[in-house]
Amino acid sequence: MSFIQIENISKKFDGVTVVDNISQDINQGELFAILGGSGSGKTTLLRMLAGFERPSSGRILLNGKDMTDLPPYQRPVNMMFQSYAVFPHMSVAKNVGYGLVKENIKKPEIDHRVEEILALVQLSSFSNRKPNQLSGGQLQRVALARALIKKPKVLLLDEPLAALDKKLREQTQFELMNIQHELGITFILVTHDQEEAMTLASRIAVMNEGKFIQTGTPTEIYEYPSNRFVADFVGSINLFEGIVATNDSNATQVKTDALGLLAASPDARVNVGETLWVAIRPEKISLSKKTISSTDINSVKGAVWDLGYYGNHCVYRIKTDNGTYLQVTTQNQSRATGLDINWKDEVHLSWDPACCMVLRE
Amino acid sequence: MGSGLLYGVKRVSTPKVPTSERLWQLFVIYLPYLWLLLFFLVPFLIIFKISFSDPVIGQPPFTPLFDSSESSFIHVTLDNYRFLFEDNLYWLSYLKSAKIAAISTFWCLLIGYPMAYGIARAKPVQRNILLMLVILPFWTSFLLRVYAWMGMLSTHGLINTALLASGLIEQPLKMLYSDTAVYLGIIYSYLPFMILPLYASLERLDNSMREAASDLGASPYRVFTDVTLPLSLPGVIAGCLLVFIPAMGEYVIPALLGGLDSLMIGRQLFNEFYSNRDWPVATAVATILLIILLVPIMLLQRYQIAQEDGP
Ligand SMILES: Nc1ncnc2c1ncn2[C@@H]1O[C@H](COP(=O)(O)OP(=O)(O)OP(=O)(O)O)[C@@H](O)[C@H]1O
Ligand SMILES: [Mg+2]
Numbered sequence: 001m002s003f004i005q006i007e008n009i010s011k012k013f014d015g016v017t018v019v020d021n022i023s024q025d026i027n028q029g030e031l032f033a034i035l036g037g038s039g040s041g042k043t044t045l046l047r048m049l050a051g052f053e054r055p056s057s058g059r060i061l062l063n064g065k066d067m068t069d070l071p072p073y074q075r076p077v078n079m080m081f082q083s084y085a086v087f088p089h090m091s092v093a094k095n096v097g098y099g100l101v102k103e104n105i106k107k108p109e110i111d112h113r114v115e116e117i118l119a120l121v122q123l124s125s126f127s128n129r130k131p132n133q134l135s136g137g138q139l140q141r142v143a144l145a146r147a148l149i150k151k152p153k154v155l156l157l158d159e160p161l162a163a164l165d166k167k168l169r170e171q172t173q174f175e176l177m178n179i180q181h182e183l184g185i186t187f188i189l190v191t192h193d194q195e196e197a198m199t200l201a202s203r204i205a206v207m208n209e210g211k212f213i214q215t216g217t218p219t220e221i222y223e224y225p226s227n228r229f230v231a232d233f234v235g236s237i238n239l240f241e242g243i244v245a246t247n248d249s250n251a252t253q254v255k256t257d258a259l260g261l262l263a264a265s266p267d268a269r270v271n272v273g274e275t276l277w278v279a280i281r282p283e284k285i286s287l288s289k290k291t292i293s294s295t296d297i298n299s300v301k302g303a304v305w306d307l308g309y310y311g312n313h314c315v316y317r318i319k320t321d322n323g324t325y326l327q328v329t330t331q332n333q334s335r336a337t338g339l340d341i342n343w344k345d346e347v348h349l350s351w352d353p354a355c356c357m358v359l360r361e
Numbered sequence: 362m363g364s365g366l367l368y369g370v371k372r373v374s375t376p377k378v379p380t381s382e383r384l385w386q387l388f389v390i391y392l393p394y395l396w397l398l399l400f401f402l403v404p405f406l407i408i409f410k411i412s413f414s415d416p417v418i419g420q421p422p423f424t425p426l427f428d429s430s431e432s433s434f435i436h437v438t439l440d441n442y443r444f445l446f447e448d449n450l451y452w453l454s455y456l457k458s459a460k461i462a463a464i465s466t467f468w469c470l471l472i473g474y475p476m477a478y479g480i481a482r483a484k485p486v487q488r489n490i491l492l493m494l495v496i497l498p499f500w501t502s503f504l505l506r507v508y509a510w511m512g513m514l515s516t517h518g519l520i521n522t523a524l525l526a527s528g529l530i531e532q533p534l535k536m537l538y539s540d541t542a543v544y545l546g547i548i549y550s551y552l553p554f555m556i557l558p559l560y561a562s563l564e565r566l567d568n569s570m571r572e573a574a575s576d577l578g579a580s581p582y583r584v585f586t587d588v589t590l591p592l593s594l595p596g597v598i599a600g601c602l603l604v605f606i607p608a609m610g611e612y613v614i615p616a617l618l619g620g621l622d623s624l625m626i627g628r629q630l631f632n633e634f635y636s637n638r639d640w641p642v643a644t645a646v647a648t649i650l651l652i653i654l655l656v657p658i659m660l661l662q663r664y665q666i667a668q669e670d671g672p
Binding site for chain 2: 081
């Protein structure tokens with residue numbers, strides 16, 4: 001039996017289905033991320049777990065106990081709000097200690113625990129400040145401390161790091177992982193930032209239009225997306241439509257209009273003659289000015305059409321001789337003033353069939 | 362090269378804002394002050410001045426403050442104030458007014474808060490309709506509405522007729538010309554002034570604050586006392602001032618609905634002005650009333666400044 005069991009949860013607002021029959025098990029101590037675009041129903045699902053929204057149908061079980069009908073203040077679940085919702089009329093210490101006051105814990109113990117948790121989120125010197133005297137990042141940490149102090153069984157985080165700049169976000173991500181590791185709390189994290197989901201989560205559910213499209217580890221989601229939507233949503237990808245020409249245990253070969261015959265890793269589920277998509281991640285393609293591949297298959301010639309320099313890597317857009325565009329990323333491993341491959345250069349592209357996958361839908 | 366540098370320095374030191382625009386800015390900034398000066402401070406100073414004069418029979422019915430014909434150039438008397446202090450009638454009236462205004466304010470808050478809360482939590486479409494209903498009474502004249510209350514409360518009025526017909530009472534109840542009628546009238550008339558500022562502050566209150574409190578273990582009652590009420594305090598204060606201040610000086614309602622013994626200060630003021638034609642005493646009554654009303658406002662202001670400064 002899993003720690004959290006979500007059973008056929010649906011939510012309708014005025015007849016519009018926002019969460020559509022989701023079932024999911026979540027283990028104790030897991031950091032589970034829900035990744036989806038704006039309006040996909042992430043917040044609504046989280047609010048049902050917290051108890052602010054009543055499911056139109058389905059059940060939520062925690063430790064085998066049905067908590068679908070429990071009001072929020074009776075659930076062993078705490079939430080960190082997308083808007084932080086820090087109480088403006090209370091000091092930082094009062095905000096953080098609020099949940100303990102409600103548990104009838106004695107004042108010295110509350111003070112002690114508030115101090116402890118403020119040290120954890122590095123806000124010790126701010127305990128007497130009012131929220132309007134804090135920066136966005138500090139407010140966010142107050143909200144986190146306030147949700148953590150009750151040592152809930154489950155912590156729900158709704159886009160907790162969205163308001164932070166990149167540096168602070170990365171730093172806080174590590175802090176979050178440490179805290180999660182230290183306290184052993186189950187985290188359910190909602191985000192629309194795929195990098196955040198990748199770095200933090202032990203498992204990711206990709207959500208679209210109220211449904212979980214795929215659930216898996218970050219690697220599974222990235223390297224083995226179950227369909228075009230997931231492949232496209234998580235990371236960048238080159239997709240080519242084609243018809244399966246041959247399919248055996250060595251390779252699946254697909255005839256595409258764009259690049260001719262392509263070989264992908266074998267997939268027993270596809271049939272010869274079926275129309276589907278071949279997908280290649282940009283970083284799996286090697287780029288060279290000289291011919292590197294001995295075979296014709298999975299190798300094309302083209303010219304650099306567009307080029308983006310990102311410091312640690314480059315993103316190329318290559319136009320092949322027949323007018324197809326491919327995206328390729330390369331690592332900048334050497335330190336040079338100019339790039340090896342530049343605008344308008346003639347290049348050869350090739351990739352391993354094992355890095356190529358076929359996707360339906 | 363030198364001139365270019367000079368030009369740069371010059372531009373920094375005198376930002377070029379056209380004079381007409383600057384004048385316009387000043388005008389906009391000081392317009393409210395001008396308004397207050399013209400329509401509040403100047404009239405008040407006139408009233409204040411009269412309160413130091415002696416009453417005379419004539420036109421105007423008070424002695425001038427500056428009189429060049431007499432030996433003492435300035436003629437000031439404190440008799441009016443002394444009179445107010447010595448005559449119990451005035452103190453009792455002030456007290457009675459304060460009591461009626463305070464109790465009415467309390468009831469307005471008690472009735473108005475749940476209403477404002479309900480409106481703020483309603484769906485947008487319903488919200489507009491409910492707000493309209495709150496404002497709707499202003500479409501008819503204030504005086505007419507008070508007269509309507511007379512019609513309802515009088516011995517042969519709507520309420521008594523209905524009660525008699527239903528057999529609940531044998532004798533008509535005496536409701537009109539009593540303090541109860543005054544309370545009813547004031548609460549009814551000033552309720553919108555309580556609801557609107559309360560609504561404004563409750564509507565602005567982020568719902569996630571309430572949810573956060575609930576999430577941290579606060580029961581609905583504690584959510585209200587810990588979050589909703591403190592965060593709507595500015596609305597409570599504004600509403601209470603908007604009801605208390607005019608209710609304190611109310612004349613029409615006690616005059617029409619109150620008994621002959623309803624000694625509210627507004628009525629005393631009216632009597633001094635029109636029945637006794639004693640303008641100096643009347644203006645002294647008004648001056649004291651203003652001072653009494655300034656005290657709660659100033660206390661609140663100090664409280665608010667303390668709040669903003671934080672601990
Ligand atoms: N209380 C509500 N009443 C009606 N519709 C709602 C309500 N709450 C959410 N919705 C709708 O449900 C859909 C999903 O909303 P939700 O807030 O769950 O999205 P989300 O995935 O969290 O998006 P975002 O990334 O923008 O936060 C939206 O189309 C929204 O308009
Ligand atoms: Mg959301």
